[in-house]
Amino acid sequence: MLTQFAFYDCQHKDAQCDSWQKAISSISPTLLSMCPVSQSRLKNFIKAYAEKLLSSTSKFSQDEKILLFPEHLQRPFNVLGTISKSHGVSIEFTNSAEVTSVRVQYVDPRIDEYIFPKIGSSEKPALKVNAENLGITSINFVSRSFYDRYKEIIEVLCRSSNFLLGDFFGRFLEVGQGDIQLTDASFACLHDGKEWLKRAKFLWIFASNSQNAFSLETAEKLAKRDSGRIMAEAMSRVPIYSLLNVLSEYERLLAKVDLVEEDAQKFLEKNPMLISIDFKEVFPKFKLGEKYVVDFVIRTSDSRYVFVEIEDPNDRLYTMEKLPKQGKELREADSQMKEYLSYVKNNILYLQNRLAGLNVEKVSGLIIVGRSSRLSEKQLARLEKDNSTIVGYRILTYDELYTRIRTFLENLGIRYSHSQSEERSKLGLHRIEE
8 A cells, every 4th residue: 555655645745755755765765666756756857867968969069969869859858757656657858949848747547558549459569668778769650550541641751660560469569667768759550540640759668657766866877878879879870981081181172372262162062061061952053033143052951951152261351450340251241141041031932942841940041251260369259249140140261160070070079180191081080088
């Protein structure tokens, strides 16, 4: 009866439950292990885990996060914790938010039965979890009846692997022991004659609902474990050797005394990863009506469009006055970019025929001009100020493109050094010591 009483007290008087559990812990750790986790304890567990995990990705830019990490690690999320009275706990990152927020609820059924409906008369699950730290990524679980009804749509639209459940399965999964993390996994079936669909951006299911399983120490330990695995997976998504070769070539390009705009433009058009690490497509010399021609437009992996204006690397960005002002070339580029973005905004429907999925909210501009290595401290401060106040686009120097990629590699644990031999520059990235 201890477990029943503890759960009732936790459900209705969470603060009292915490105090009561502390009192029990001083008497018997065994009795304490029988208590289900309280709302506040699970909430603190989730916060500690999420904060630790997000901190490991904070050093990367948003573009880099989109390339490297699953959606729940790209930005803050709303998180729902669910405690089953009878068996298990779930933690689900439901949707993105301005800041991470956590809500915890109690339910009566087993946690796996609460999350997933019955898909057949059998009690046999398609997946039975009896081990710790299982993970499934980018899989669609589809019941036979659902697949038969929507086969053509599924085969056309689905990019993930489909796991087709036969008629002899009665449930999607059962968590008997341990835990499982489902990342970017989808579930589809017919339930009571109606379509049932669920996409799990990140869903973590535990067999245990014991409060001992959800301490702050455990949260930090699991976050450290998972961040290491996530970084290893991220490395596999990055074309490391291509980046190394491009960076080495770009460094040589910047070292040329006679570097001109045309050479720089050809190089960047050929190697757009220097501009956007998650690029998918490049549109060179893109016409905006009869009046404008953008040097090139880049489409990213999440269907953002970047309108890029290339200027001369030798252009002077700012005057030499005590309070630096924009130079003539930068003023002209600044004015031109504003005209580009204004045209896009006012002709969005027309441009959608040429740039698939174009959306005003996913359009930005980029001016690449000059060399930051030739700017004084006051001029660098003015550049930083300009970028903090302008809306819809940024100004980057040719040096900053180099620095961004080098920093990106170092954040992945790779050190680039062009001063090494040519062979080591191509292959020899050194792991940064912890």
